Amino acid sequence: MERLLLSGNEAIALGACHAGLKLAAAYPGTPSTEILEAIAKFPGIYSEWSSNEAVAVEVALGASYTGVRAMACMKHVGLNVAADAFMAASTTGVRGGLLIVAADDPGIHSSQNEQDSRNYARLGKVPCLEPSDSQEAYDFARTAFQLSEEFDTPVLLRPTTRVCHSKSVVIPSPKLEPARTPEFRHEPGKLVMLPGAARERWHKVLERWEKLAAYTETSALNRVVEGSAELGIVASGIGYQYAREVFPNASFLKLGMTHPLPGRLLRDFAGRVKTLLVIEELEDFIEQSLRSQGIAALGKEIFPRTGEFSPDIIRDSAVKAGIISNAPAKSLPAAGLARRPPLLCPGCPHSGVFFTLSSLGHRSTLPGKKPRTPKMTICGDIGCYTLGAYQPLGVIDTCGCMGAGISQAAGMAKAGAAEKPLAVIGDSTFMHSGINSLLNAVYNQAKICVLILDNGTTAMTGHQGHPGSGVAATGQPAPRVIIEELVRGAGVRNASVVDAFDLKAVRAELRRAMASSELEVIIVRGDCPTLTRKRGRPRVISTEKCDDCGACLLIGCSAIKKSESGGIIVDPGVCVGEYCTLCQQICPKEAISESIGVAA
Amino acid sequence: MKTQNILIVGVGGQGVVLASNLLAEAALAAGYDVKKTDTLGMAQRGGSVVSHLRFGEQVASPLIPAGGADVLIAFEKLEAIRWGHFLKTDGAAVVNDLAMPPLSVTLGSDVYPCDAEIVAALERFTPEVHLVPGTAAASRLGNAKMVNTVLLGYASKFLPIEAEKLASTIEAGLPPKLRQPNLVAFETGRSMYLR
Numbered sequence: 001m002e003r004l005l006l007s008g009n010e011a012i013a014l015g016a017c018h019a020g021l022k023l024a025a026a027y028p029g030t031p032s033t034e035i036l037e038a039i040a041k042f043p044g045i046y047s048e049w050s051s052n053e054a055v056a057v058e059v060a061l062g063a064s065y066t067g068v069r070a071m072a073c074m075k076h077v078g079l080n081v082a083a084d085a086f087m088a089a090s091t092t093g094v095r096g097g098l099l100i101v102a103a104d105d106p107g108i109h110s111s112q113n114e115q116d117s118r119n120y121a122r123l124g125k126v127p128c129l130e131p132s133d134s135q136e137a138y139d140f141a142r143t144a145f146q147l148s149e150e151f152d153t154p155v156l157l158r159p160t161t162r163v164c165h166s167k168s169v170v171i172p173s174p175k176l177e178p179a180r181t182p183e184f185r186h187e188p189g190k191l192v193m194l195p196g197a198a199r200e201r202w203h204k205v206l207e208r209w210e211k212l213a214a215y216t217e218t219s220a221l222n223r224v225v226e227g228s229a230e231l232g233i234v235a236s237g238i239g240y241q242y243a244r245e246v247f248p249n250a251s252f253l254k255l256g257m258t259h260p261l262p263g264r265l266l267r268d269f270a271g272r273v274k275t276l277l278v279i280e281e282l283e284d285f286i287e288q289s290l291r292s293q294g295i296a297a298l299g300k301e302i303f304p305r306t307g308e309f310s311p312d313i314i315r316d317s318a319v320k321a322g323i324i325s326n327a328p329a330k331s332l333p334a335a336g337l338a339r340r341p342p343l344l345c346p347g348c349p350h351s352g353v354f355f356t357l358s359s360l361g362h363r364s365t366l367p368g369k370k371p372r373t374p375k376m377t378i379c380g381d382i383g384c385y386t387l388g389a390y391q392p393l394g395v396i397d398t399c400g401c402m403g404a405g406i407s408q409a410a411g412m413a414k415a416g417a418a419e420k421p422l423a424v425i426g427d428s429t430f431m432h433s434g435i436n437s438l439l440n441a442v443y444n445q446a447k448i449c450v451l452i453l454d455n456g457t458t459a460m461t462g463h464q465g466h467p468g469s470g471v472a473a474t475g476q477p478a479p480r481v482i483i484e485e486l487v488r489g490a491g492v493r494n495a496s497v498v499d500a501f502d503l504k505a506v507r508a509e510l511r512r513a514m515a516s517s518e519l520e521v522i523i524v525r526g527d528c529p530t531l532t533r534k535r536g537r538p539r540v541i542s543t544e545k546c547d548d549c550g551a552c553l554l555i556g557c558s559a560i561k562k563s564e565s566g567g568i569i570v571d572p573g574v575c576v577g578e579y580c581t582l583c584q585q586i587c588p589k590e591a592i593s594e595s596i597g598v599a600a
Numbered sequence: 601m602k603t604q605n606i607l608i609v610g611v612g613g614q615g616v617v618l619a620s621n622l623l624a625e626a627a628l629a630a631g632y633d634v635k636k637t638d639t640l641g642m643a644q645r646g647g648s649v650v651s652h653l654r655f656g657e658q659v660a661s662p663l664i665p666a667g668g669a670d671v672l673i674a675f676e677k678l679e680a681i682r683w684g685h686f687l688k689t690d691g692a693a694v695v696n697d698l699a700m701p702p703l704s705v706t707l708g709s710d711v712y713p714c715d716a717e718i719v720a721a722l723e724r725f726t727p728e729v730h731l732v733p734g735t736a737a738a739s740r741l742g743n744a745k746m747v748n749t750v751l752l753g754y755a756s757k758f759l760p761i762e763a764e765k766l767a768s769t770i771e772a773g774l775p776p777k778l779r780q781p782n783l784v785a786f787e788t789g790r791s792m793y794l795r
Contacts, residue, residue, distance in 0.1 A: 005628045109639065133635070133662075166637035166662040167624060244660040311665045331667035331685035334721050338678065338710035340611065340702045342645035367708050387645065392707060553707060558646050561706045573744070 004170045008163040011134035011170050012073075012101060013038035015141030018172060021045050022068035022096070022179040025056035027432065028461035029075030030110040031164035032103035036073050037464075040473045044179065049458075049465050049473045052402070052432040053078035057085035057100060061154075064089075064098040065191060066182035069145050071099040076117045078102065081402065081433070083120065086154070090124035091201050092191050093152035093208070096180065097145030100126075101157045103164050106281045107308030110460075112382065112400060114306065116282040121156045121259040125209045128156045128259035129221065130237040134168040140256060142176065143221065151208050151215070158258075160281060162238045162308065213260045221256035222265060231323070232273025234266065234286060234297065239279040242311045246318065261289045270295045275323070277302070281309050298323075344387050346559035347534075347576030349455050349500035349526025354388040354395050355555045355582065356507050357422075360514075363394040367550045376422060376514075377412060379405040381434065383426035384460045385453050392556050396424070403433025410437070410446035420514055422449045427483060428458035428466040435486065441519055442491040449513045450521045453500070454483055455528040463531045483523055492521045500526025503585045529576050536577025538595050539570045539584055545591035552583040552592065601632075603656030604760060605664040609683045610675030611700050612646045618773075619673070619748040620651035626761050626769035627655035635662040648679055667725075671758045673751055675734075676700050677718050687725040694755040695722070696734040696747055730754070730793075737788055746785040753789020763790060 006014065012035050016024070024047045026036035040047040050056035056072040063070035074082060079102040089098060102117040121128035127147055131137040137159060144155040189197050216222060231250040235243045236258050243252070253269040255261070258280075270276050270290070278287040278299035287299035302321040303314065319327040344351050358364045361376035380386055380396035381404060389396035398408055409421035425434045430452050441448060457471075458464040465471035470480035487495045494516065498505045506524065513520035527534070538559075541552075548568060552560050559575040560583060562568060570583070572595065584592040606623060610616040617638045624636045632655040639650050652664045666685050672693045674680030680695040687693060695718070704710040713721070715731065722729045732754050738747040749770060756763050767786055771779045 003628065005624055005634055162637060162662065165639075166635060167621075168635045168659075168662065169628065169633060238662075241660040241662070245665075310663045311661050315665070328667065331687070331725060333666075333683075333685045334681045337682055338702045338704050338712065340646070340648045340678070340682075342612070342647040343703060345645060384645070392703075556703065558703060561701055562708075 002172060004172065005167050006134045006138070006170045007034060007165060007167050008131065008134050008137040008159050009034035009165070010038045011137035012141045012157065012159065013042070014170070014172065015138035016071055016099060016145070017042045017045060018175045019097070019142040019145040020069050020175075020177040020179050021071060022182070023047070023060060023063040023070040024073065025050045025059040026073035027051070027053045027056055027078055028458050028464040029078050030461055031105060031161040032073050032075045032078075032101060033461045033464065034164070035101060036473060040475075047473045051467055053082035054085045057082040057089060060098060060100070061085065061089045061094070063182070064094045064096045066095065066184045068096040068180050068182050070096060071101065073101040074103070075111065076102050076104045076115055077111060077113065077401065079117055079120055086120060087124055088193065089154040090126050090205060091193055091198060093201070093204065094148055094154060095185070097148035098154040099141065099144045099148065099157060100154050101159070104158055104160045104282065106160055109161050114282060116285060117156065117158050118258055118283070118285045121158075124154075125205050126154055126156050126259075127151070127212055127257060128158055129256055130158050130258050131163055131256070132237050132240045132254070133163065134166065134170045136256060137163060138170045138172065140221070142173070151212055152204070153208055153212075160237055209260065213263075216257050216260050216262045217264050219257055219262075222262050223254050224269060225252040225254060227251040229272060230274050231277065232269055232275065233277045233279055234269065234290070235279040236286060237281060239281050239309050239314075242309055242314050243279045245311045246315045246324070255286065258286060261286060263293055266290060267293065267295060270297070277323070279303060279309075279314065282306075341390055342387055343390070343558045344384065344556060345530050346557055346574045347529030347580040348384070349524070349528065350385045350388060350453055351555050351557060352500055352503050352582045353451065353453065353506050353524045354385070354393045355586070356503060356510060357395040358393050358554065360507070360510060361395060364392040364554045367553065375419070377409075377417060377419060379408040379412070379421060379423045381405040381423070381425040381429045383429050383458075385424060385426050388424070390556070392554050402429055403437055406434055406437035406441055406448070406450055409448040409450070410441045410444065413446050413448050414444070420447060420449055422451065422514070424451045424453065426459075427452060427454040427456065427468050430483065431466045431468055431481070435490070438487065438492070438521070439490055446519060447517055448519060450519070452483055452487070452521065452523045454523050454525045455531075457528050457531050459528045459531065463528065487521050487523070492519060494518050495521040495523065497523045497525055500524045501580055501582065503582060529579065534576065534579050536579050538572035538575035538577050539581065539592050540572075540595040541568055541570055542591045542593070543567060545589045547589055549588065551586055551588055555582050555586070557583060601656055601760065603654055603659055605669045606653040606671045606673065606759070607664055607669040607683055607686050608651045608653065608673045609679040610649055611679060612649050614649070614675045615745065615748045616649040616651050616675060619752060620653050622770050622773045623752065623766070624653055624655070625773060626766045627653070629769060630761050630765055632656060633659045635659045637662040648682060650683055671755055673755050675747065675751065677715075678702070678712065681713065681718055681721040684722045684725050687722070689726055690728070691726050692728040692730065692755070692758040693722045693726060694730050694732060694751060694758070696751055697731050698735045698747070732792060734789070737792065738785060741781065741785055741788060743781060746782055749782045749785035750789035750792070753786040754793050756790060757793045
């Protein structure tokens with residue numbers, strides 16, 4: 001018997017592949033990214049990085065209309081972007097099975113919120129499956145395609161970070177069927193949502209709903225694990241695994257399908273146990289449904305409704321509520337330790353422009369000096385460059401959702417802000433939705449300054465391609481959309497390109513653009529060092545010339561640090577040398593140079 | 601066998617995830633049920649990285665409870681104390697003698713603890729604290745990046761998986777040209793264990 005050790009994401013990919021998947025589309029986003037990366041390695045399946053999540057769902061839906069099995073993957077907030085397409089898919093229904101994966105991020109490991117995607121299942125009247133380990137991730141991905149075709153609906157698979165990024169044992173089942181041959185059938189009543197047809201379709205959606213509600217009562221996706229009648233626990237997702245550790249003797253109703261919920265099964269289970277607990281991460285989704293059916297259960301009044309669960313959190317909550325009493329002595333973490341927040345990498349092309357913004361905008365101060373009142377308003381966006389918000393750079397003033405920075409800056413300008421607002425956006429985010437905001441800024445004559453930080457990849461999630469990268473999801477070369485051509489084509493008259501590692505040019509261009517009364521776009525271009533992996537000769541700081549002023553520390557480069565004797569040094573193990581030279585350019589004492597011929 | 605809990609910690613880029621993947625594959629090959637989980641995402645950018653590995657007859661949660669780790673393997677000293685409270689009272693801490701001061705230390709707003717403080721912080725949880733000159737040993741072998749394998753070799757003394765099985769998994773999990781040097785690094789780590 002084959003036993004594989006797979007992450008939840010790898011298991012979803014393999015399950016979909018074994019179900020005869022023909023097409024997969026995604027926009028990268030933690031914790032979902034590795035699903036498409038795994039699929040791109042399977043032969044015979046078309047996979048793509050779509051320019052955004054709405055596009056990904058539309059591409060997958062189009063494929064489904066031809067009768068083949070298709071899927072779209074995204075992180076939870078990606079489903080906000082894709083919501084319109086998701087509702088369209090729910091309304092028309094499908095031909096080939098359509099799986100939509102939205103990976104939630106309880107605890108906000110790498111996101112801007114921790115919204116609960118199950119609410120979209122409720123909105124779209126779409127079934128929602130929640131795997132609790134990799135075996136279920138594999139099994140549920142397969143089942144999702146069958147359900148999708150049987151009930152004429154997209155299926156939402158909702159793993160969470162801990163399921164996506166945990167490895168556990170998967171025993172694969174035989175492959176279901178090979179991918180089908182695509183064939184489109186004309187059926188306007190199903191696929192053309194003019195009001196007349198749409199009204200009809202929504203009745204069908206409601207009928208589908210009734211059938212799904214009957215199906216979930218007897219589905220193997222939901223199962224009872226018999227135990228003590230004293231304590232019954234309704235649980236889903238990773239919360240189920242934690243609950244099994246904390247309450248080894250309890251009875252469980254383990255829900256794999258959390259929408260629609262099996263009302264009769266829940267009532268039966270509730271009637272057989274003395275105390276009923278609901279353990280689910282994030283919202284009281286299951287609990288609310290129980291309440292609405294008049295079933296008394298303890299849930300969010302005991303367990304947190306924010307953050308990621310763990311066995312410790314569940315145990316502590318249960319002890320506090322008096323459900324268990326035998327609490328072991330608790331180990332507490334050491335207090336007052338230096339934090340280790342994520343940083344821009346050594347050689348990052350964002351460091352120089354952020355250093356310049358920081359100095360022009362009075363954001364950072366030399367060690368020991370008094371901070372100044374910040375100048376400039378800098379609307380940020382989502383990507384590695386959001387890390388520019390941390391000290392010593394401190395150059396991001398807003399960050400909320402993909403593509404928002406340019407529109408926010410435009411809004412500030414139109415509201416009458418005294419200073420010309422500035423927007424900072426990465427190349428992938430610009431392709432995702434920033435371009436829409438730029439079109440709006442051109443059309444409405446917003447006098448703002450837009451910096452497009454072009455490092456040629458979607459760096460934050462691990463170097464996925466996008467329309468401006470020249471690389472397809474499979475790693476093959478792809479046509480490249482040239483950002484400056486796109487920007488000029490959108491009607492921007494003042495667009496320039498500067499080298500991210502030429503600090504003088506960056507500063508001059510920023511000064512010029514900020515002083516201009518026009519819409520200005522500056523494309524700051526420089527390769528992502530963790531993608532190119534180019535390593536030059538490391539820089540070295542002359543102990544004779546260096547007077548420890550600390551100016552180089554203000555770049556926030558992790559290669560520059562204090563030595564054990566207190567002086568400032570460059571770590572030769574991580575410095576990228578001539579591919580960066582930012583520290584060399586800013587040192588007022590010219591104490592930094594190439595390491596050749598200089599005594600370290 | 602009771603479920604074994606191994607916590608591997610370090611700094612983004614140090615190879616924490618690779619090391620725990622290798623151990624997990626070895627546990628799988630030994631026939632155990634295995635679960636492991638990593639903190640990824642933002643932590644890749646030089647942040648704190650922690651990997652939980654559990655194996656035994658049947659494992660439910662991939663996360664180790666605080667106070668539940670049989671072995672803590674730390675590739676960096678500050679990270680060792682950050683996660684020290686996960687150690688069992690009879691657990692073992694195998695700590696690489698390497699300091700990577702965070703930016704806040706460089707900028708002067710935080711202090712990096714000295715070795716005595718680090719050992720004392722870990723001894724709050726267990727007497728079995730091993731500060732191992734792993735980076736130095738790996739550098740002597742010609743590649744400081746092999747510190748992971750040196751540490752795994754050292755920690756193998758505390759793991760209920762045969763050393764041969766671990767070594768062969770390391771071999772199978774690496775590209776051909778890295779195999780022989782890493783096997784040497786593994787043996788070096790094992791021989792560094794002295795009581």
